[in-house]
Amino acid sequence: MMKKAVGVDLGGTYIKAGLTDDKGNVLKKEQFPTMAEKNSRDAVLRQIEKAIDFAIKGCADEIAGIGIGTPGVVDDKGVVFAAPNLPEWNNLPLKKIIADKYRLPVVVENDVNTITWGEFLFGAGKGYSTIICITLGTGLGGGIVKDKKLMRGGKYSAVEIGHITIDYKGPRCKCGNYGCIERFVGRDYIVERAVNAIKNGKKTAISELVNGKLEDITPKIISDAYKQGDKVATEIWIDVGVCLGALFAGLVNLINPELIIIGGGVSQRAEIMFETVEATIKQRAMKILAENVRVVPAGLGANTGVVSAGALVFQK
């Protein structure tokens, strides 16, 4: 039985690739530099092929297919558009290029949609049927599985949760819109809250932890201060939780999920944020729709990108 998949997690700096099985185990894994700095689409494509070759080596007969999670918007033919940080990664028929070369089924999907599918199949979302998953990092990415199916748009991958407006009079976002959730909870904007608090003369352990060097503040430092009981740090995570809770209240009203998963490096260590998100949803969403929703951290850990990309192959 062909129950192995090649999973390729395409990032701006590294391509992580591996061989996975239909239980979500990683059988082997390696990372390759993306070579985005060469500023050529072909250089990156060659690195992807190198990564796939590594995964396939020695087991070509057992491969059910290749799953690729990529930044950007992906259409229903596996063509990638508007990927940030990758050269000429626009209007790129990635699925066709890889399928023609390897003669295997290929699934190409937006990277956070991919992680959402992986969490649903093998991670925190296992056993549920309708979930929302976000990753908090530089930006906010999101995906939805509804009735056990990965949600996509009419033609394109969609579910750009990070660019949903939570404040219509809010500050301008990189996407051109105003008051997007990402503009409040993206990495730099969480850090900005701490910098502003310190500049406004608030006493906080955050400034001690970076010896007064405000440019060294990271979300992790703010989490460390929170663990020490620091008031400013606690207020920051509560406010981030309220922003996310307000967003999710809308999404809970829209699709009535059973589970909301928050992944990504930024949030994992601040329990108060998770508690606030859940409390805010219960306050703001329609009571009956919010009744049973739980907010939990992601379950897949360090291999999430590769496991999830492999999971794309096991979609049916």
Ligand SMILES: [Zn+2]
């Ligand atoms: Zn935006």
